Amino acid sequence: MRPLLPADPAAIGGNRLLGRLGSGGMGTVYLGRSPEGVLVAVKVIRADHAADPAFRARFRREAQAAGGLTGRWVVPVVAADPEAREPWLATPFVPGPSLAEAVGGYGPLPARTVRILGTRLAEALAEVHTAGLVHRDVKPGNVLLAPDGPRLIDFGIARAAGATTLTAADAVVGTPGYLAPELARAGGPAAGPAGDVFSLGCVLAYAATGSGPFGGGHAAAVVFRTVHEEPQLGELPPELREAVGGCLRKEPADRPTLGELTALLGTDTGGEGSAAAADWLPAPLPRIIAERSTRALDLPAPEPTRIDAPAPARPFTRRRLLAAGAALAAAAAPIAWVTTSRPGGGAPSAGADRDLPSLTLALQADLTGPGRATGQAHERGMRLAVARHNARPDADFRLALRVADDGGDPQRLKQAAAELLADPAVLGLVGPTWDAAVPELAGACLTADLTLALVSVHSPENTQALWRTVCATRPTDEGLGLPVLHYLSRVRISRRTAVVEDAANGAPAWQVTRVLQQSPPAQGSVSVHRVADAGSGFGATVRALTEARAEAVVYAGTSPQRAAELARALADAGFPGPRVALQHAMEPAFLTSAGQAAEGWVFSALCTDPLALPAASEFVAAHRSAYGEPPARWATEAYDAVGLLATALTGLEGEVRDRAGLSRRIFRTTYQGLAKTVAFDTRTRALTGDALAHLYRAEAGAFRYLGRYPDVRADP
Incomplete structure (x- = not known):
């Protein structure tokens, strides 16, 4: 559980x-x-989904039907409001882990446990079908494990994939790897009970073997195998093959009914008594469930929110604004882009020769604190982009840049944001450059109707539901999992991958852990080794993953120093396999602290290397000329952010170029940047596009760019 925002x-x-x-x-x-x-x-449910009348009607009908479910193995709806601006529903909270978490963390379940799991989920689905519902998304993540048996959640009420409707007939709804073949194409037959039976067979195969019957990898490849190939059941215990194999037949009519499936699984399913129920799960799952239950019961109810009358705000006088602006301007002198200069050294003056309006963009970044390298990269990239725009002969407005330094400090963050937002000339803001600053700055920009372009920082999955003016130009941290998955499936194949989830010295990269658990590299297995204490070394962890015969190690943490400590421990143990980490650890401190043990580590990152981009050659040359060195990490993406904002402002020709106009236009803008094409889903406002992540390798005391991850086919 994560804290409220x-x-x-x-x-x-x-x-x-x-x-x-x-x-x-x-x-x-x-x-x-x-x-x-x-x-x-x-x-x-998000308000933009609820704006569809058909969606709301289905939500109302299905919530009412689900509210009548009373079976032991389903989690019913106990309250709902389909008429609210953001419709909601409530179900009893089950503190146990999901089947995906249990198998991913502790391995496949015994055959007897799988038989009990199958019969009880069949009973749950039978009640769902009797109520006129179809689950549509039976998968390990929707099965929770309780002391007395499984619980089925999310039965068809709020499931959508690629459509604003809940269960429209032309929408493909489900999860690749657990989706019935007849439902794997838009416009196919409507979802029915036989589709749930197929999905249940996939779930049982996963529970018994640790991997889905149609493998992992890219969604399109998994769906193709589901439709055209036979399931992979070689490791399935013999006593389960008839039942599971029957569920996975391609033709819906050939699959067993739920009653027939129960008979195939056998009658020895643990009975209904408390003694039988208590031992249906193998160790250590009962202990984990008990610990979670205890923690949940100990949660206090928060005090009712009180809103005190605010103290009178100190007004922003003209003198204060001018003083602040002068101080910022002194640190933000304009830089000419020398590659656009004319013979004799004079810069092009096409924009300056005309009486053009000036539109102001701003940067808020850590320029003097612990993250100053990233902040400086943002500022340099943005200054070059502004200079480039102003040199264009076809520009119908000039850009100005205002820069504020928050030093990576929460108090300075608030002060800097207040001054920038109080300046009506500022139409768009880029920043912040440290993750913890996102909620504060995003909330302030929402109040001011100011577009906030995120370049290097992580944004929550539901950013647009929280702050409609936030424009995330990089994927979420889940996107870091795809290069790892590709590398360990296609380049250095690992069928037993150990994930070291390190919560010390910062939050663990749990999003990547989730990606690898849901889609194990090379269709193999994933073991998760969690480290919570900063005082703990990695000796015990390395021994554990060695005993588990791990073929590769993934560091899912955010500390370069801790990653280096793990690198040294693996080197001391003589670990021969691939070692992978994320961009958070891809810092000079890792190279310095790890020493020779850093050699060969591969890193997944969301930023590109402009030196490897032919289209960025002029930008690189301009950066070298202006600053005496090549662009640092994130400078290219910050340069592109200015281009995106300028393109959106250009698209407002004939309209008022103000904050409100930009916040509307930005998500309807496509910009071909140096690092990538920046475009958004017009419905969800989420960043779209493929191959937005990259791979690097530590070599000879530096991080060598390998390329966009799909293009990396072999180790150099």
């Missing part, structure tokens, strides 16, 4: 919210406490 409500439908359980394209799931003191999971 500043923009989250304190309560929904009388349920006091305690934290966030997850978020996605459809909305956010909160942990709440009902007026009766019962813990509930509250799912809130």
Whole structure:
């Protein structure tokens, strides 16, 4: 569970919210406490989805039907409001791990446990079907494990993929690898009970073997194998093959009914008594469930929110604004782009020769604190982009840049943001350059209707639901998992991958852990080794992953120093396999601290190397001329952010070029940048495009760019 964000409500439908359980394209799931003191999971649907009348009608109908479910193995809807601006529903909270988490972290389940799992999920689905519902997305992540048996969640109420409707007939709804072949194309037959039976067979195969029957990798490849190839059941225990194989037949009519499946799984499923129920799961899962239950019950109910009258704000006088502007301008002298200069050294003056309006963009960054290298890269890239725009003969406005330094300090962040937002000339803002600053700055920009372009920082999955003026120009951290998956599946194949999830000295990169658990490299297995204490070394972890015969190690942490410590421990143990980390650890401190042990480490990153981009040659030359060195990490992406904002402002020709206009136009703008094409889904406002991530390798005391991850086919 993660803490509530500043923009989250304190309560929904009388349920006091305690934290966030997850978020996605459809909305956010909160942990709440009902007026009766019962813990509930509250799912809130985003308003843009609810704007579709057909969506709302289906939500109303299916929530009502699901509210009538009373079976032991389903998690029913206990409250809902389909008429709210953001419709919501509440279900009892189940503190146990999902099947995906259990198998990913502790390995396949025994055959007896899988048989019990299958019969009880079949019973749950039978009740769902009797109620007139079809689940549509039976998968390991939607099966929770409780002490007495599994619980099936999310039965067809808020599922969508590529469509604004819930269950439209022309929408492909489901998860690749667990989606029935007849449902794997738009316009196919409507989802029915047989599709849920197929998905259940996939779930049972995963539970028993640790991998899906149609492998992993890219979604399109998984769907292709599902439709055209036979399932991979070689490691399935013999007593499960008839039942699971029957579920996975291509033709819906050839699959067993749920009653027939129960008979195939056998009658020895643990009985209904408490003693039988208590031992259906292998160790250590019962202990983990008990610990989570204890933690959940210990959660306090938050105090009701009080809003005190604010103290009178100190007004922004003209003198204060001019003084602040002069101080910033002194540190932000314009830089000419020398590659656009004319013979004799004079810069082009096409823009300056005409009486053009001046539009101001701003940068808020850490320029003097711990993240000053990234902040400086932003500033340099943006200054060169502004100079380039102003040198264009076809420009119908000039750009000005205002820069504010927050030093990576929360208090300075607020002060700098207040001064920038108080300047009506500022139409768009780039920044911040440190992750923890995003909620504060995004909330302030939302209030001011100011577009905030994120370049290097991570943004929550539901950013647009929280702050509609935030424009994320880089993928979320989940995007870091794809290069890792590609590298360990296609370049250095690993069928037993160990993920070291390090929470010391910073948050663990849990998004990448989730990606690898859901789609293991090379269709193999993933073991997760969690380290919580900064005082703990990695000796025990390395021994554990060695005993597990790991073929590759992924460091899912954010500390370069801790990554270096792991590198040394692996080198001391003589670990021969590939070692992979994420961009957070791709810092000079890793190279310095790891020494020779850094050699050969591969890094997944969301930033490109402009030195490897032919289209960026002029930018690189201009940067060398202006600053005496090549562009640093994120300078190219910051340069592109200015181009995106300028293109959006250009698109407002004939309209008012103001904050409101830019915040509307930006998500309808496509910009061909140096690093990538920047474009957005017009419905979700999420960044679109493929191959937005890259691979680097530590070699000879530097990070060598290998390329966009799909283009990397072999080790250099």
